[in-house]
Amino acid sequence: MRMSSSRAEGSRTPVYDHGGGVRSVQVPIPDNPLGHTLVYVVDTDAGPVLIDTGWDDPASWDTLVAGLAACGTSAAEVHGVVITHHHPDHHGLSGRVREASGAWIAMHAADSAVVRRTREARPEHWYSYMADKLTAAGAPEAHVAPLRTARGPLPGLSPALPDREIIPGELLDLPGRRLRAIWTPGHTPGHVCLHLEEQHPSQLPGHGRLFSGDHVLPEITPHIGLYEDPDDTTVTDPLGDYLASLERIAHLAPAEILPAHQHPFTDAPARVRQLLTHHESRLTGLSRLLTEPLTPWQLAERMDWNRPWAQIPYGSRNIAVSEAEAHLRRLVKLGRAEAVPGSGPVRYVAV
Structure with missing residues (x-):
């Protein structure tokens, strides 16, 4: 169900008032089919608090600044x-945002660790790690070769270090x-949903409102991949984590979901059932x-994606292989x- 929200009058920036001191700004994602991130502006007694901030791009920043102005505030506040x-x-x-205002930044410790590794990693270390992972997954040498000769920094290597920890x-x-805060790992190790434990402003039945990030979206199934420390040999099960996290959201039964993409919606248990079935x-x-x-690569080639494998660009193939491996780990854990034995690169077979 698509929920109606009032657009801020006199603003060309997509800003919507969801009632109860909550607004959203559509911050564009450059060259991405998702289009935008919904940045939520929550009024508090100490000033506005943002839930997410959007892509680091000049046009995205300008949109966020204009959106905050349309909400009657500013980045400095x-x-x-x-x-x-x-x-x-x-x-x-x-x-x-922190530079403009001195605001604190809060994130779950598991994702803060990813940010810290990203900031501290030497580019050559990551290129080598990615090449080894893809080789182990069965990627052809033609795909791996550019990583072996890559030089220079990877994009997005300087995300802001958070200064507060979100405790589930x-x-x-x-x-x-x-x-x-509700810890909902799967899409990332430290993904959190945020439950606004207040009566819905439109008196919808259910328990408050849930800012769901990418965990539960109305029409999209979020990517489930691998975010592992190259120096840690622990075998994770992100898809298993995600499915268990979905059950927690269904049990919570919020009156309304406010996701980071697309649009708000209701009936979280029904959407969770759809995702579990999928x-x-x-x-x-x-x-x-x-x-x-x-191999994971061969499985990814045969999986259904939003376009034929031949049309999937280089970087997206790496993401697809990561998702294939996440599904393989779940099947192995389930005994399916x-x-x-002895295969190299490792191959998997149904039981």
Whole structure:
């Protein structure tokens, strides 16, 4: 269900009033089919607090500044920034907001660790790590070769270090508001949803409102990939984490979901059921593909994406292989697939 919101009068910037001291600004993502990130502006007794900030781009910054003005405030007045997860379309402008206002930036510790590694990594170390990971996943040498000769910095290597930690289950320090953090790993290790434990301004049935980041979106299934420390050999299960996190949101049953992309919607339990069904269907389909031994790369080539594999650009193929490996790990953990002993690069087959 698409929820109606009033647009700020006299503003050409897409700003919407969701009632109860909550507004959103559509901050554009350059050259991305998602189009924009919904940055939420939450009134508090200490000044406005932003939930996410948008992509670090001059046009995106200008839109955010104009949107804050349309909300009757400014970047200089921002009291704090709460980040749902570390991705650049959410965390990109946090540093500029802090420079303009002195605002604090809060993030879950697991994503703060990713930000810290990103800032500290030597580019050659990451190129080598990515080349080794893709080789182990069965990527052809033609795809890996550019990484072996790559030089110079990777894009997005200087995200702002947060100065506050979001503690799951605790209320955030927002004077006059009740905003509780819910840890929802999967899309990233430290993704959080934020539950506004206040009566819905339109008296919709349910329990408050939920800022869902990318965890639950009305029409999109978020990417589930791997965000691992190159020096840590722990085998994670991000898809399993994501599915368990979905169950928590269904149990919460908020009156309305305020996502970071697309539009607000209601009936979180129904959307969660759709997502759970989607992933079970996908796991079943992958099991059928694994009647023959396949590497993660070969599995990614055969999976259904939003376009044929031949049309998927270089960087997106790396993301696709990461998602294929996340699904393989879930199948292995469920006892529905296993690695073929002695295969190199490793191949998986259904059990």
